[in-house]
Amino acid sequence: MVCFTISQFFVLLLLLFAMTLHKGICGANTKLSCNGKDRSALLLFKHGVKDGLHKLSSWSNGEDCCAWKGVQCDNMTGRVTRLDLNQQYLEGEINLSLLQIEFLTYLDLSLNGFTGLTLPPILNQSLVTPSNNLSNLVYLDLSFNEDLHLDNLQWLSQLSSLKCLNLSEINLENETNWLQTMAMMHPSLLELRLASCHLVDMSPLVKFVNFTSLVTLDLSGNYFDSELPYWLFNISSDISHIDLSFNNLQGQVPKSLLNLRNLKSLRLVNNELIGPIPAWLGEHEHLQTLALSENLFNGSFPSSLGNLSSLIELAVSSNFLSGNVTSTIGQLFNLRALFIGGSLSGVLSVKHFSKLFNLESLVLNSAFSFDIDPQWIPPFQLHEISLRNTNLGPTFPQWIYTQRTLEVLDTSYSGLSSIDADKFWSFVAKIRVINLSFNAIRADLSNVTLNSENVILACNNFTGSLPRISTNVFFLNLANNSLSGPISPFLCHKLSRENTLGYLDVSYNFFTGVIPNCWENWRGLTFLYIDNNKLGGEIPPSIGLLDEIVEMDFHKNNLSGKFSLDLSNLKSLVFINLGENNFSGVVPKKMPESMQVMILRSNKFSGNIPTQLCSLPSLIHLDLSQNKISGSIPPCVFTLMDGARKVRHFRFSFDLFWKGRELEYQDTGLLRNLDLSTNNLSGEIPVEIFGLTQLQFLNLSRNHFMGKISRKIGGMKNLESLDLSNNHLSGEIPETFSNLFFLSFLNLSYNDFTGQIPLGTQLQSFDAWSYVGNPKLCGLPLPKNCSKQNIHDKPKQGGANESLFLGMGVGFVVGLWGVWGSLFLNKAWRHKYYRIVGHVEDWLYVFIALKFKKFAELRASSR
Numbered sequence: 001m002v003c004f005t006i007s008q009f010f011v012l013l014l015l016l017f018a019m020t021l022h023k024g025i026c027g028a029n030t031k032l033s034c035n036g037k038d039r040s041a042l043l044l045f046k047h048g049v050k051d052g053l054h055k056l057s058s059w060s061n062g063e064d065c066c067a068w069k070g071v072q073c074d075n076m077t078g079r080v081t082r083l084d085l086n087q088q089y090l091e092g093e094i095n096l097s098l099l100q101i102e103f104l105t106y107l108d109l110s111l112n113g114f115t116g117l118t119l120p121p122i123l124n125q126s127l128v129t130p131s132n133n134l135s136n137l138v139y140l141d142l143s144f145n146e147d148l149h150l151d152n153l154q155w156l157s158q159l160s161s162l163k164c165l166n167l168s169e170i171n172l173e174n175e176t177n178w179l180q181t182m183a184m185m186h187p188s189l190l191e192l193r194l195a196s197c198h199l200v201d202m203s204p205l206v207k208f209v210n211f212t213s214l215v216t217l218d219l220s221g222n223y224f225d226s227e228l229p230y231w232l233f234n235i236s237s238d239i240s241h242i243d244l245s246f247n248n249l250q251g252q253v254p255k256s257l258l259n260l261r262n263l264k265s266l267r268l269v270n271n272e273l274i275g276p277i278p279a280w281l282g283e284h285e286h287l288q289t290l291a292l293s294e295n296l297f298n299g300s301f302p303s304s305l306g307n308l309s310s311l312i313e314l315a316v317s318s319n320f321l322s323g324n325v326t327s328t329i330g331q332l333f334n335l336r337a338l339f340i341g342g343s344l345s346g347v348l349s350v351k352h353f354s355k356l357f358n359l360e361s362l363v364l365n366s367a368f369s370f371d372i373d374p375q376w377i378p379p380f381q382l383h384e385i386s387l388r389n390t391n392l393g394p395t396f397p398q399w400i401y402t403q404r405t406l407e408v409l410d411t412s413y414s415g416l417s418s419i420d421a422d423k424f425w426s427f428v429a430k431i432r433v434i435n436l437s438f439n440a441i442r443a444d445l446s447n448v449t450l451n452s453e454n455v456i457l458a459c460n461n462f463t464g465s466l467p468r469i470s471t472n473v474f475f476l477n478l479a480n481n482s483l484s485g486p487i488s489p490f491l492c493h494k495l496s497r498e499n500t501l502g503y504l505d506v507s508y509n510f511f512t513g514v515i516p517n518c519w520e521n522w523r524g525l526t527f528l529y530i531d532n533n534k535l536g537g538e539i540p541p542s543i544g545l546l547d548e549i550v551e552m553d554f555h556k557n558n559l560s561g562k563f564s565l566d567l568s569n570l571k572s573l574v575f576i577n578l579g580e581n582n583f584s585g586v587v588p589k590k591m592p593e594s595m596q597v598m599i600l601r602s603n604k605f606s607g608n609i610p611t612q613l614c615s616l617p618s619l620i621h622l623d624l625s626q627n628k629i630s631g632s633i634p635p636c637v638f639t640l641m642d643g644a645r646k647v648r649h650f651r652f653s654f655d656l657f658w659k660g661r662e663l664e665y666q667d668t669g670l671l672r673n674l675d676l677s678t679n680n681l682s683g684e685i686p687v688e689i690f691g692l693t694q695l696q697f698l699n700l701s702r703n704h705f706m707g708k709i710s711r712k713i714g715g716m717k718n719l720e721s722l723d724l725s726n727n728h729l730s731g732e733i734p735e736t737f738s739n740l741f742f743l744s745f746l747n748l749s750y751n752d753f754t755g756q757i758p759l760g761t762q763l764q765s766f767d768a769w770s771y772v773g774n775p776k777l778c779g780l781p782l783p784k785n786c787s788k789q790n791i792h793d794k795p796k797q798g799g800a801n802e803s804l805f806l807g808m809g810v811g812f813v814v815g816l817w818g819v820w821g822s823l824f825l826n827k828a829w830r831h832k833y834y835r836i837v838g839h840v841e842d843w844l845y846v847f848i849a850l851k852f853k854k855f856a857e858l859r860a861s862s863r
């Protein structure tokens with residue numbers, strides 16, 4: 001849990017849900033009661049909808065349908081014209097017979113959980129005859145129904161009045177003809193959004209697609225990996241917004257882009273585009289947005305960009321640009337957002353900013369130095385400033401204090417070591433987000449009161465005791481500093497009662513004393529890291545009140561006592577690390593079903609492995625090593641670690657003791673680990689363990705196990721590390737071992753194995769010490785040759801066994817990432833919020849993760 005850890009991987013971007021909340025639903029504004037035909041069409045639509053949260057409770061027969069939630073009528077005719085059911089947690093079918101409502105012009109069913117769509121017979125025909133005059137629909141938004149699959153979009157060409165179409169986040173992977181289908185749509189189409197639709201083919205060879213009057217095209221977040229297609233540069237004379245960000249587009253930006261004379265916004269962020277950023281882009285005089293960040297562009301920063309006087313946003317960060325930045329950017333007086341980074345360097349002076357009167361976001365993440373007079377008064381008032389990775393230090397610059405509207409301040413990795421404490425803390429108290437991490441700032445925090453929503457001060461040299469926090473603070477990371485003293489004044493302070501803290505990381509400091517029993521004040525905590533300190537005493541009972549907690553880490557302290565807390569009510573807890581303390585008593589039994597990672601290593605836990613662990617269906621990492629646990633392994637425990645089970649997975653970071661080294665292990669989310677080493681366990685190793693096909697790491701060394709290694713071990717295809725040393729295992733080493741292709745660490749030493757080490761397998765590639773201490777074992781790599789009687793004439797192990805195990809992993813891999821995975825990994829989600837969050841970092845993802853949790857609960861309860 002150094003510094004950032006889990007936050008880094010929480011790419012759960014549900015901010016949209018928060019953002020659209022205020023948008024609300026258009027109510028009705030009429031006295032005229034609604035048309036009977038329209039009402040029954042709506043009721044038939046409702047029939048297919050699963051409405052677990054009763055959002056459509058107003059939709060009942062007796063009422064005027066113009067007063068129903070989301071319905072809007074023409075107040076003269078009483079005919080339904082708009083239906084807006086955006087984000088109502090609806091599931092089930094979208095029955096588009098709804099389109100037979102004659103005067104419906106606006107339909108928004110976005111941000112729901114619909115899983116199917118049925119068409120009325122008249123639309124469900126393969127014969128396409130546009131201009132059927134079938135519907136008056138102008139606006140259709142079905143986006144963000146992620147479980148909706150549409151295999152054929154031809155019916156859309158019959159919606160001849162359509163101007164705006166948004167199908168983002170709908171799965172269109174099997175509509176391979178999407179481009180032609182879209183182009184066949186009536187010339188009325190102005191806006192087309194197909195972001196994150198799993199589209200693969202951008203038809204780079206197609207020369208011409210007639211979109212006639214298209215103004216906005218959003219194809220971001222798909223899987224296009226061709227060069228920019230030819231047709232794009234002749235798509236329509238009106239095109240003004242193109243977004244192809246978050247694809248894998250290749251090649252250079254061709255000069256035909258200049259054909260699109262009306263282009264105002266070009267977004268190509270996060271692709272694999274190469275070559276220089278073309279100087280001729282400076283001829284695109286109408287360009288307001290140019291976003292080319294996160295590509296492979298090299299060469300210098302083209303000074304012609306300084307001519308684009310209409311520019312409002314310029315983003316070229318995270319490329320391989322080198323050299324200086326022309327000071328002509330200082331002339332871009334319309335600029336509101338400037339993102340520059342990569343390998344650019346050189347000295348920035350006030351000239352680079354001289355006319356940036358309208359600048360709101362300044363992000364300079366590269367090794368720039370600054371030649372700026374301390375008395376400089378900038379022409380701008382920024383909302384956001386990020387000078388990460390610059391040579392800003394050693395002193396926090398004076399000019400930043402002139403910025404009175406700052407919401408985000410990021411000066412991490414910028415060589416700061418000194419701040420003017422009197423001025424600094426009261427200044428940052430007004431800023432919503434501050435990140436000063438990875439500097440060498442030495443300052444005493446004892447008398448500081450923090451007030452920002454998100455505070456990241458990790459990896460500095462802050463000293464003194466924990467600062468006070470106001471009730472605004474939601475995210476606090478103080479890891480890796482030199483803070484000391486007790487933590488109880490902070491935790492038991494009276495003010496803490498109304499706090500909103502959700503994330504607290506004080507790991508890697510020098511805190512002493514006990515963990516106080518004041519956790520009833522911190523019921524909103526979701527992530528708690530107090531590991532790697534010098535805290536003693538017991539874990540207090542009020543920890544059990546943290547019913548929102550997802551992860552807690554106490555490892556490497558001097559904590560002791562019997563751990564007898566009942567954590568089974570902490571329904572969201574997925575990660576607990578109690579390792580490297582002095583806890584005693586029996587292995588805790590009362591864990592919630594949500595538990596995924598449980599680490600108790602290096603304590604004094606005793607007794608048996610409780611069968612209650614069998615009720616933890618999501619366990620993927622169990623480390624009970626270096627304790628005093630005895631008895632045998634209950635087989636049920638490990639059938640539960642079986643790979644077939646779905647686990648909604650967080651990205652964890654924890655130490656895996658592998659190959660004797662302590663590695664920080666970033667779990668990929670797919671594989672499972674079991675470490676029971678150095679205990680007093682005995683009996684046979686349950687054969688079920690050798691059936692765990694997703695196990696990656698297995699350590700049962702230094703116990704008293706007896707019996708043989710099952711031949712089934714050949715099915716453990718993902719095994720990378722196996723340590724069974726220092727037990728009393730016997731029998732021969734099964735040659736099915738040769739199926740373990742990923743095995744890179746093996747220790748079978750100090751057992752009673754017999755016979756020959758199977759020849760002609762990778763077993764010979766391990767050192768002899770993998771096998772030493774087995775007097776009856778022979779053959780390479782051991783120096784001892786096998787005599788005749790060691791070598792049995794065994795039947796050759798055929799492919800039959802092998803095929804038994806083949807393919808077992810697939811379901812798991814797919815299932816695992818199912819629900820959350822798509823959110824963690826989906827490029828478009830990241831993209832969607834790029835404009836909002838972008839460079840604003842990981843902490844925000846956590847914030848959003850929390851929001852998502854609420855949403856997930858709502859959805860669950862609506863099932």
Ligand SMILES: *[C@@H]1O[C@H](CO)[C@@H](O)[C@H](O)[C@H]1NC(C)=O
Nearest residue numbers: 029030031032073074075076
């Ligand atoms: C009908 O709606 C229009 C636009 O929404 C509004 O300006 C007008 O006042 C309304 N008329 C009545 C009678 O409510």
Ligand SMILES: *[C@@H]1O[C@H](CO)[C@@H](O)[C@H](O)[C@H]1NC(C)=O
Nearest residue numbers: 041044045048095097098118
């Ligand atoms: C869709 O609605 C139409 C009438 O509007 C109805 O006839 C049809 O059965 C519905 N389809 C489904 C699958 O519910």
Ligand SMILES: *[C@@H]1O[C@H](CO)[C@@H](O)[C@H](O)[C@H]1NC(C)=O
Nearest residue numbers: 117118119120121123124125
């Ligand atoms: C179209 O009709 C066919 C059969 O006529 C049916 O199987 C299919 O589900 C329909 N498609 C939609 C999207 O309604």
Ligand SMILES: *[C@@H]1O[C@H](CO)[C@@H](O)[C@H](O)[C@H]1NC(C)=O
Nearest residue numbers: 102132133134135136160161
């Ligand atoms: C059919 O289309 C014409 C012209 O496009 C339009 O004036 C008319 O209102 C439409 N009729 C219906 C029923 O949508």
Ligand SMILES: *[C@@H]1O[C@H](CO)[C@@H](O)[C@H](O)[C@H]1NC(C)=O
Nearest residue numbers: 110141143144164166191193
């Ligand atoms: C879908 O696209 C339309 C038109 O561009 C836009 O106004 C709307 O906000 C989008 N819907 C969502 C949920 O983002």
Ligand SMILES: *[C@@H]1O[C@H](CO)[C@@H](O)[C@H](O)[C@H]1NC(C)=O
Nearest residue numbers: 148149150151171172173174
């Ligand atoms: C697309 O088609 C393939 C092959 O038929 C199928 O396996 C896959 O599930 C389909 N995808 C969707 C989203 O329907």
Ligand SMILES: *[C@@H]1O[C@H](CO)[C@@H](O)[C@H](O)[C@H]1NC(C)=O
Nearest residue numbers: 186187208209210211212213
């Ligand atoms: C594009 O489509 C429009 C409307 O259908 C038509 O008028 C125009 O001629 C077409 N352009 C070309 C080059 O085919």
Ligand SMILES: *[C@@H]1O[C@H](CO)[C@@H](O)[C@H](O)[C@H]1NC(C)=O
Nearest residue numbers: 207208209233234235256259
């Ligand atoms: C654009 O397409 C039209 C119609 O095919 C063609 O006449 C014209 O030459 C194309 N323009 C470019 C620059 O390719």
Ligand SMILES: *[C@@H]1O[C@H](CO)[C@@H](O)[C@H](O)[C@H]1NC(C)=O
Nearest residue numbers: 322323324325345346347348
């Ligand atoms: C960048 O600017 C500095 C002076 O500010 C100059 O010494 C250096 O040569 C410039 N480098 C390039 C590549 O232009």
Ligand SMILES: *[C@@H]1O[C@H](CO)[C@@H](O)[C@H](O)[C@H]1NC(C)=O
Nearest residue numbers: 439440441442459460461482
């Ligand atoms: C923190 O301060 C200590 C003692 O002054 C010093 O030895 C250490 O190098 C500092 N650490 C950093 C990262 O500057």
Ligand SMILES: *[C@@H]1O[C@H](CO)[C@@H](O)[C@H](O)[C@H]1NC(C)=O
Nearest residue numbers: 444445446447448463464465
């Ligand atoms: C904190 O404030 C108290 C009371 O104002 C003062 O006595 C103490 O010296 C201050 N400590 C530091 C480190 O500034």
